[in-house]
Structures are given as C-alpha cells and as structure tokens.
Amino acid sequence: MRKWKWSRIVMVFFVMLFLAACGGKSQESVLSKIEEKLEEADGYKVKAEMLMRTGQDEQVYEIDVWHKKQNFYRISLTNPQDEKGGQVILKNEEGVFVLTPALKKSFKFQSDWPDNSSQPYLLQSLVKDVVNDKEAVFETTDQHYIFQTKTNYQNNTLLPFQEIYFDKKEYTPVLVKVLDKDKKSQVEVRFSRFENNPDFATDDFKTEETLASLSATAEETVVTEAEEMPFTVMLPLYTAGSELVDKKEVETDEGKRVILTFAGEKNFTLVQQEEPTVETATTSEEVKGDMIHLGHAIGFITNQVIEWSKDGTHYMLASDELTKEELIEVAQSVQGQEVK
Known part of the structure; x- marks a missing residue:
C-alpha cells in the first residue's frame, strides 16, 4: 500500500513538471x-x-x-x-x-x-x-x-x-x-x-515631395466641394460651465474671421478664420508646442492655447482659466453648428 502511494506521488510530480514545461509563455x-x-x-x-x-x-x-x-x-x-x-x-x-x-x-x-x-x-x-x-x-x-x-x-x-x-x-x-x-x-x-520589411520609394518620407503628391490627389477629390462649401461657424458642445456672450465678425485679406467670447465659471475665447489654399508648398510654418490629437483633427497646444485646422477653417482656443484637460475637452467638442 505504501509503495503504491509513493508511485502515485512520483507520477503526480512528473505530470506537474510536464504541464509546467508545456504551459503558456511568460x-x-x-x-x-x-x-x-x-x-x-x-x-x-x-x-x-x-x-x-x-x-x-x-x-x-x-x-x-x-x-x-x-x-x-x-x-x-x-x-x-x-x-x-x-x-x-x-x-x-x-x-x-x-x-x-x-x-x-x-x-x-x-x-x-x-x-x-x-x-x-x-x-x-x-x-x-x-x-x-x-x-x-x-x-x-x-x-x-x-x-x-x-x-x-x-x-x-x-x-x-x-x-x-x-x-x-x-x-x-x-x-x-x-x-x-x-x-x-x-x-x-x-x-x-x-x-x-515593405519596400519604400526614395521620396516616401520627404516633406515637400510627400505634400505635393498628396495635395494633387486631394485636389482632384475636393476641388468642387471646396468651391461650394460655405464658411460655417462651429460651437463647442462642452463649455465648462460658460456661455457665449459675444460674437464678432471681421473681414480680413484671407477671408472671414469670427471671434466668440464665452463667460461664466471659466472664461475662454474661440477664434475661427477662413483658411485659403496656398498656391505653393515649398515652406513649412514652424510652431512651438506639442502635437495633440483632438479626435476631429490634429492640432498643437502651447501653454493655454490650442490651434488646429479642419474643413478649410483655422481654429484657436485660448483661456487663462481652463485647465489643460478642460482646454482639450472644449477643443474636442467644437463640432456643433451655429443655429441661425
């Protein structure tokens, strides 16, 4: 009887070793x-x-x-x-x-x-x-x-x-x-x-060549839409407890500019500017700030300002009172069209 017990213990021990060796990776x-x-x-x-x-x-x-x-x-x-x-x-x-x-x-x-x-x-x-x-x-x-x-x-x-x-x-x-x-x-x-290990062309990572190539493709698909699309004022759906208290429209050399002022628990300003297509693409505008993905566009954040472009409009959101997280949340929510 005792011999049978020891045989069983040894068998269980080797089974455990086998399972450990064949088990999942660490x-x-x-x-x-x-x-x-x-x-x-x-x-x-x-x-x-x-x-x-x-x-x-x-x-x-x-x-x-x-x-x-x-x-x-x-x-x-x-x-x-x-x-x-x-x-x-x-x-x-x-x-x-x-x-x-x-x-x-x-x-x-x-x-x-x-x-x-x-x-x-x-x-x-x-x-x-x-x-x-x-x-x-x-x-x-x-x-x-x-x-x-x-x-x-x-x-x-x-x-x-x-x-x-x-x-x-x-x-x-x-x-x-x-x-x-x-x-x-x-x-x-x-x-x-x-x-x-894919193949890459010589110009695949060059700035000017990439922009020129992609711009030509984009122009073919959106040129008619761009001519017909009106400038639309967009409002934030999240306002951190503030309300729109003032709206100013200004005509500039580049097109219409709209300045929206929000006041309440935390004040902030949202500026929207028509952004014309440039004729050439030989230089890049250098910005100081961190890149940020807002969900609807890629922008950049510096101190208490976030800027981004979408659908032919340049946006700038600024506030000395919103936290960085609140600033981002307001910018992410700029998706509501103004009610006429």
Whole structure:
C-alpha cells in the first residue's frame, strides 16, 4: 500500500513538471519575442481603424502607418466625414511635420515625437509602454497575449490605462483599448494588416515631395466641394460651465474671421478664420508646442492655447482659466453648428 502511494506521488510530480514545461509563455518571453521581431525588421506598414469617443460624438479614422528603421514615420489619418481630406504626420531627418494636403500646408514641430507620449497605433510606443510599466498585467486567451499597462499622455491625464492585444502566432498588435480612469474604453485601434520589411520609394518620407503628391490627389477629390462649401461657424458642445456672450465678425485679406467670447465659471475665447489654399508648398510654418490629437483633427497646444485646422477653417482656443484637460475637452467638442 505504501509503495503504491509513493508511485502515485512520483507520477503526480512528473505530470506537474510536464504541464509546467508545456504551459503558456511568460510575460518576459512574449515581450522579448515582440522586441526581437521589431529589432530585426527594417520597417513596417500598418493599416488600422481608430475609434475615438473623447469628444461629444464618436470619430472614426482610417490609419496608414509607414515606419522606416532610420526613425522615419509617415502616418496618414483620414476621417471619412472630413470633406477636405485628412492629415499626415511625417517624421524625417528634418524634423516632425503635420501636413494638410487639401490646403497644401505643413507645420513643423520642434518635438521628440513619437517618444514623448504614448501612440496607440505605433508598435514602438506600445512596446515602450509595456517595458516602462513594472506593474503591467499579463494574460493570455486562445488567440491573444494581452498586456494591461499605464499610458504616458503628456497633455491628457484623463486616459491613464490601456489594454494591448497581440496575435499569438505573429506577435503583432491586433487591438489597443485606451481607457479612462473608470477603465472605460475611450479610444480603440483595430489593426487589419501588418506588413514587415515593405519596400519604400526614395521620396516616401520627404516633406515637400510627400505634400505635393498628396495635395494633387486631394485636389482632384475636393476641388468642387471646396468651391461650394460655405464658411460655417462651429460651437463647442462642452463649455465648462460658460456661455457665449459675444460674437464678432471681421473681414480680413484671407477671408472671414469670427471671434466668440464665452463667460461664466471659466472664461475662454474661440477664434475661427477662413483658411485659403496656398498656391505653393515649398515652406513649412514652424510652431512651438506639442502635437495633440483632438479626435476631429490634429492640432498643437502651447501653454493655454490650442490651434488646429479642419474643413478649410483655422481654429484657436485660448483661456487663462481652463485647465489643460478642460482646454482639450472644449477643443474636442467644437463640432456643433451655429443655429441661425
């Protein structure tokens, strides 16, 4: 009887060893494999769809990400509802640019983007967030490895968490959910294609050549709409407890300018200016500030001012009383048309 018990104990011991050896991979081994694939690749191309719930209305973006190993990036963000086309973030040896092809305009940033903040559609940024979070939670499903980590959004502390899903076979991102403080998903990026080591043309990451090429394509698709589209005053749907108390319209050499003054719990000013298409695209306007994605457009924030362009209109939101988070929330909500 005693011999039978010892045989059973030994058998259970070896079964446990076998299960441990065949069990799921650890967080460290999965992360190491992802980093290895990223390091070995000369670049990648990604197609994804980004859903943003950070404003009053949901915004959907189609995203094309091109990355070349010399730390070059080209990210095209297109909102199907934007009648003037999308915008492109470009990083090359000259710096970081935001291009608006429909207006033939570009803005240059003195920035260490994308390293200065979390980027839910860039593999490098996702890996960096996992590595930097020593308290990251790791779990597996039948198809995915899942990391739950903190985010690093310099200009938005309202989105502190994220869930990152990697494909078990390919070790490529499948889904990223950016969560608010209540762990509710506010931004979702779904990856539909991930191509390693793609071919790039010589001019794919050059500023002037990229802007000229994209502007020609945008002009073909929006020229008739641009001629017919009237200047429309847009109002914020979130006003931080303030109300519109004054509206001034001014005619300038570039077109109509509207100045909206809001007063109440926290005062702020919203300026809207018609933005004509430039004839040439040989220079970039240099801006001092941090790039920020508002959901409906890419803009830049400096101190207590946010500026962005959308549908042929340039917006500037300024306040000495709104917090940075409130300023962003007001800017994200500038989607309501003025009632005549």
